[in-house]
Amino acid sequence: MVGKSLLLCCLIFPGTFATSGSFWHITDLHWDKNYKVENGKKVTCESSNGNQAYQGGPYGSHACDSPWKLIQSCVNAMKKILPDPDFIVWTGDDTPHVEDAKLSEEKVRQIIANITELIQGVFPNTKVYSALGNHDYHPKNQLPGHENQMYNKTAQLWVKWLEPKSVKTFNKGGYYTEKLLNKTGFRMLVLNTNLYYKQNLETEKDEDPANQFAWADEVLTKAAQDKEKVYVIGHVPPGMFEKRRGHSWFRPDFNKRYQELIEKHHAVILGQFFGHHHTDAFRMFYNSKGVPISTMFLSPGVTPWETTLPDVINGANNPGIRIFEYDTESLLVQDVVTYYLNLSRANMGKIKWEKEYRLTESFQVADASPTSMHQVLEGISRDNCRLQQYYRFNSVNFDLSQCGPPCRASHVCSAREVDYQRYERCMVKEAAPAALQGAPLGVLAVAVSLSFAFAWP
Numbered sequence: 001m002v003g004k005s006l007l008l009c010c011l012i013f014p015g016t017f018a019t020s021g022s023f024w025h026i027t028d029l030h031w032d033k034n035y036k037v038e039n040g041k042k043v044t045c046e047s048s049n050g051n052q053a054y055q056g057g058p059y060g061s062h063a064c065d066s067p068w069k070l071i072q073s074c075v076n077a078m079k080k081i082l083p084d085p086d087f088i089v090w091t092g093d094d095t096p097h098v099e100d101a102k103l104s105e106e107k108v109r110q111i112i113a114n115i116t117e118l119i120q121g122v123f124p125n126t127k128v129y130s131a132l133g134n135h136d137y138h139p140k141n142q143l144p145g146h147e148n149q150m151y152n153k154t155a156q157l158w159v160k161w162l163e164p165k166s167v168k169t170f171n172k173g174g175y176y177t178e179k180l181l182n183k184t185g186f187r188m189l190v191l192n193t194n195l196y197y198k199q200n201l202e203t204e205k206d207e208d209p210a211n212q213f214a215w216a217d218e219v220l221t222k223a224a225q226d227k228e229k230v231y232v233i234g235h236v237p238p239g240m241f242e243k244r245r246g247h248s249w250f251r252p253d254f255n256k257r258y259q260e261l262i263e264k265h266h267a268v269i270l271g272q273f274f275g276h277h278h279t280d281a282f283r284m285f286y287n288s289k290g291v292p293i294s295t296m297f298l299s300p301g302v303t304p305w306e307t308t309l310p311d312v313i314n315g316a317n318n319p320g321i322r323i324f325e326y327d328t329e330s331l332l333v334q335d336v337v338t339y340y341l342n343l344s345r346a347n348m349g350k351i352k353w354e355k356e357y358r359l360t361e362s363f364q365v366a367d368a369s370p371t372s373m374h375q376v377l378e379g380i381s382r383d384n385c386r387l388q389q390y391y392r393f394n395s396v397n398f399d400l401s402q403c404g405p406p407c408r409a410s411h412v413c414s415a416r417e418v419d420y421q422r423y424e425r426c427m428v429k430e431a432a433p434a435a436l437q438g439a440p441l442g443v444l445a446v447a448v449s450l451s452f453a454f455a456w457p
């Protein structure tokens with residue numbers, strides 16, 4: 001009897017995985033056409049801002065954006081590791097970090113065209129959902145909140161991947177929505193969040209650039225009526241950059257509005273997938289009772305380029321790509337598997353995109369649901385070993401140094417609080433008393449005057 005039920009159990013068990021699917025997420029390829037290696041070692045590139053290109057070689061340097069060889073190697077590795085994904089999510093930033101004067105509308109278009117052609121050549125029958133990055137426009141960051149010929153031209157490059165009605169909304173504002181894999185009950189929402197970027201002067205005075213918030217609200221409201229489940233993808237994320245204290249991307253009102261959109265519609269949103277940081281991180285969304293309701297996954301970039309933002313130490317990464325495993329019935333994100341190229345080893349001739357980690361194994365959680373990701377965050381916040389592990393993954397095995405108290409506070413608070421004010425409060429709470437120097441001056445002044453008030457009543 002026991003043997004029989006065991007057998008039955010084993011026969012049925014594989015069935016529970018039958019609904020498992022997987023997709024690739026790649027982001028921030030940043031191709032530098034002018035990357036050159038002389039005599040096998042001397043590297044020059046346009047994206048290094050005059051910095052010495054250290055640890056360079058044919059596959060790239062942390063001072064520079066990606067050479068073509070790295071991008072090719074990345075797409076070929078994807079084909080080798082998971083040749084037949086259900087779909088590919090590609091969240092933008094294809095051009096190098098150079099002054100606008102070195103690019104043009106046509107140069108930007110040509111770079112996007114080359115990478116599109118590469119992906120289409122290697123994955124001719126795979127559906128790709130492609131979002132614009134702040135570098136996929138000329139001049140960079142200035143994506144307009146209205147119709148524009150660069151939107152038209154990019155839509156033409158991606159026309160094989162787009163339904164005709166997607167081309168229409170893309171031409172209007174660089175966004176679109178389609179049924180996920182054309183299946184009833186499942187939806188992909190592709191946003192152009194570059195419209196909310198502080199550095200975008202085109203949208204500075206708009207309340208709702210390109211009407212995207214109103215449109216997304218409508219799409220998600222209808223999705224709920226139609227009992228659909230939705231994935232949201234985009235490039236620039238809301239919230240804070242974990243590697244620089246208090247550094248955010250969205251204008252404050254847009255940051256609020258994005259949170260409201262997610263809070264209102266979280267029941268149909270099963271995952272958010274973004275890029276732009278070039279790091280491996282995630283952002284939690286909670287309801288007013290503190291219940292985790294949604295997670296935004298920030299996937300690492302392919303470019304190994306070290307950020308030029310002031311005060312960021314070790315701001316580079318190894319090239320990373322990742323597979324999301326999901327339940328094709330519920331769209332629940334089951335697991336996240338990150339692959340990477342050890343750049344210094346690749347430059348010594350050992351070109352191997354290897355598994356870096358599997359989320360459920362490394363963080364001992366059941367899946368990648370908001371509840372599980374909340375547990376991951378609590379682990380990072382409480383346990384120094386978990387924090388160090390997360391910190392190593394954050395730079396894709398590039399920065400192996402210790403993440404001390406100010407670093408811990410910055411990473412924990414940026415993952416926990418997308419809201420700017422709550423992030424500041426979190427920073428004060430998490431940093432005190434070990435690292436009061438991290439607190440904003442205003443808060444310190446209040447604390448000091450309060451303590452005087454109490455000392456001399």
Ligand SMILES: *[C@@H]1O[C@H](CO)[C@@H](O)[C@H](O)[C@H]1NC(C)=O
Binds near residue numbers: 068114
């Ligand atoms: C990019 O596309 C142009 C025009 O089709 C082509 O001439 C060039 O060889 C391509 N470059 C790469 C690296 O594929």
Ligand SMILES: *[C@@H]1O[C@H](CO)[C@@H](O)[C@H](O)[C@H]1NC(C)=O
Binds near residue numbers: 148152171
């Ligand atoms: C973009 O394409 C649409 C047709 O899809 C056309 O009506 C519109 O004039 C084009 N806009 C620009 C700025 O080229």
Ligand SMILES: *[C@@H]1O[C@H](CO)[C@@H](O)[C@H](O)[C@H]1NC(C)=O
Binds near residue numbers: 182
């Ligand atoms: C999507 O599905 C509809 C019917 O459900 C079909 O008419 C249409 O051709 C499909 N589109 C694609 C791109 O497969």
Ligand SMILES: *[C@@H]1O[C@H](CO)[C@@H](O)[C@H](O)[C@H]1NC(C)=O
Binds near residue numbers: 343345
């Ligand atoms: C990457 O490769 C270099 C050179 O072989 C090695 O020293 C380093 O430990 C490797 N990094 C990781 C994380 O394996």
Ligand SMILES: [Zn+2]
Binds near residue numbers: 028093276278301
């Ligand atoms: Zn980028």
Ligand SMILES: [Zn+2]
Binds near residue numbers: 093134235
């Ligand atoms: Zn970006």
